[in-house]
Amino acid sequence: MIMEEIIQQIVNGVSLGSIYALIALGYTMVYGIIKLINFAHGDIYMIGAYVGFALTTFLKLGFFPALILSMVICAILGVIIEKVAYKPIRNSTRIAALITAISVSLFLEYGMMYFFKPDTRTFPSLLPDKQIKIFNTDAVLDIKNVYIIVVTISLMLLLQYVIHRTKVGKAMRAVSLDRDAAQLMGIDINKTISNTFAIGSALAGAAGVLVGTYYNSINPLMGVVPGLKAFVAAVIGGIGIIPGAVFGGFFLGITETTISSLGGSLYKDAVAFAILILVLLLKPNGFLGKDVKEKV
Amino acid sequence: MDMLVVNNLYKSFGGVKAVSDINMTIDEGEIVGIIGPNGAGKTTFFNLLTGIYNPSSGDIVYKLKEEVSAKSFKPFKMTKYGVARTFQNIRLFKDMTVLENVLIGYHNNFKYGILSSIFHLSSYFKNEKKGNEEVTQLLKIFDLYDKKDTLSKNLPYGEQRKLEIARALASKPKLLLLDEPAAGMNANETKELTKLINWIRKEFDLTIILIEHDMSLVMDICEKLFVFDYGRLIAQGNPESIQKNPKVIKAYLGGE
Amino acid sequence: MKILNKKNILSILAILIVYAIVELLTHLGVIDSYIQLNLILIGINIILAVSLNLITGFTGQFSLGHAAFMSIGAYTSGIVTAKLGLPFIVGIIAAAVVASIAGIIIGIPTLRLRGDYLAIATLGFGEIVKIIAINNDYIGGAVGLNDIPQYTNWTWTYFLVVLTVFIIYNFIKSYHGRACIAIREDEIAAEAMGVNTTYYKILVFTIGAFFAGIAGALYANYFSFIKPDSFGFMKSVDILVIVVFGGLGSISGSIIGAIALSLISVFLQNIPELRMVIYAVILFLIMVYRPQGIMGNVELKLFNKKGGLNGYAGSK
Structure with missing residues (x-):
């Protein structure tokens, strides 16, 4: 019985962690490149879910076409947001940049509410309702969990390839290390920033579609809490560090499901933030981050 | 009378030795220079002396306003011990006026509590009056009084350097650490600065350690020189002997 | 003199x-009572903005959790006046004291955190306070705390606003206040000049929380009803926006900002569906076109012609 419970919780934790990790990747990439906490990132995830909803409900697309199309649309949206909202404030103070990001977030949330009604929508069931028993125990693996985990891991591998093996990825790494030096080496900064937003937003869009199919319900404020949690995940792993976001996402997902299964579900959000504060105090640069000291 | 003794001081950053095996004694009233090529560990040494970095090993002993001996100091306590400094890359409070910058230097000489500050009791007025008078004196010495209400970021470069020294002096130090005070100054400004440093040293009864690349200034006012290279102290002595020291010549010109 | x-x-x-x-x-x-309601709301916002300005504008410590201090004050005063039946003044003092204890607690992480990281830690602190309130049945849980006696009126609000502005303004004009501004400008240089940055950072969080607690007490005892959601992340953002809009490091800016943004939200109440969308656009335009706020870091001078931050020069 105990063993089954544990396996079940791990499956749930990894699924939830996948979602956090996908969103956290975008946070971390954007922070790495322009040092901005993109508060609107959680809302791109929400829009990804809505696009997925529209594509599957009205155009009757299947899971994979909807997933890919939704990623493309979110990528475009991410680039537009960067060009319209963040480019003008690139040289402003941190506080101005942060408030701008919050304003974009509010605009997306309440814009969606205004145009598409604040009600919760039912996401169509796209995946077969099949459950697999694990190792002849009573623990079940929902086919949806399999989809979430497999899609997430494939996207992460793809991202790893893009970042380390392609020109686009190398430019991104160069700009996040030293923007001025990268520029002197002939890297187009604006294009690289756009690419970063495109990739990060596409991942958030994917997370939106995955969550829509998993929970079958979406609403305009669905991005707020997961957005914050994903940010927490990115900080736990070490913001600006890509493997850190993945680690932080899974860590947070598994911790949360564990706490819920121990009867603390009411406090799971508080625990997430408490972990955040603890990590910031004990390891301010995250688990995978390096210590940097200001030069005097 | 020695006022600063440094024993076997080491500092490494992630395996790289920035400062190693420094032994040094500085007497009261001396004016000494620390020279050496870029990256020789001079500024790191200052940061160790002022508690910004903690030494990896070794000890620093001050015999100033009180005798303090510790492996590490808290930076904010240094002015209490009687040590004040300037920075290589000028760290003024940019959006504060010239007067306010120097008033921050005077910080530990203000003696009134939070309640007095909130309700502006008589100790507030007494202290602020005294502080303003003393700081005004300093500004006049440094020829900055006319610009006391100018934001420090709007001062020309040379005056920013001077303001940093005035700010440090406002803390009433016994030992003044100057990190490249003449950097970026032209020959005339440097000459004036040399005079000023000599003058304040006598007027305020100071011991001064300065890091400097401008040899004319160093040779002019320093009684003793310490030469750093690759984090080590390779030579010390009076300016004449240092100029002839083969190790020093090699460090500056490189190679055999 | x-x-x-x-x-x-x-x-x-x-x-x-x-x-x-x-x-x-x-x-x-x-x-009428509608205008009075708005006057009191403006007053509460002034107290919140001026106290946050001390933390963020003057000392440079980025906080996204100011509403949590307000929440703690509101609940404290709610318990003291409604459950214990004590007079309002006891509620106000208790609110301020309990909130400032929370300020000390949240002040401690600031010793190690800077900039965005501090903002996120304070955000996390705010969320934790909210979740604890939601799960505490004694104070009504998610439903909220009811039947708090309505003691807050124009007189209380006005004189507490005056007190807040008076105390924080005087503090800023002292060497303690100058030390805080020096921390904002350059923490390392401030330390080298003898400023105990640890002490001052905790001090401003404590003072800031003290007044946010008072604002919470005024709020609770005006509306008679409080719930955890009223003091969430968005409320913290609202306060921060007032401070930035008015000008970081300008107390008169915070006062003007509180009045202006309260009026904007009154007008936006006529179009509830589009309210937040327009608010978002206004925020965005302010940040792009006037990121330093209305006043920058300058004070409005009514009576003293001599300028400068130095109180002594101004009061000769």
């Missing part, structure tokens, strides 16, 4: 005249 100099007498007169005019207009019926 004298406390009753010309400038101070003029200030006191001006303060009393404004109060008397509002009282008079209320008795004449020109100020």
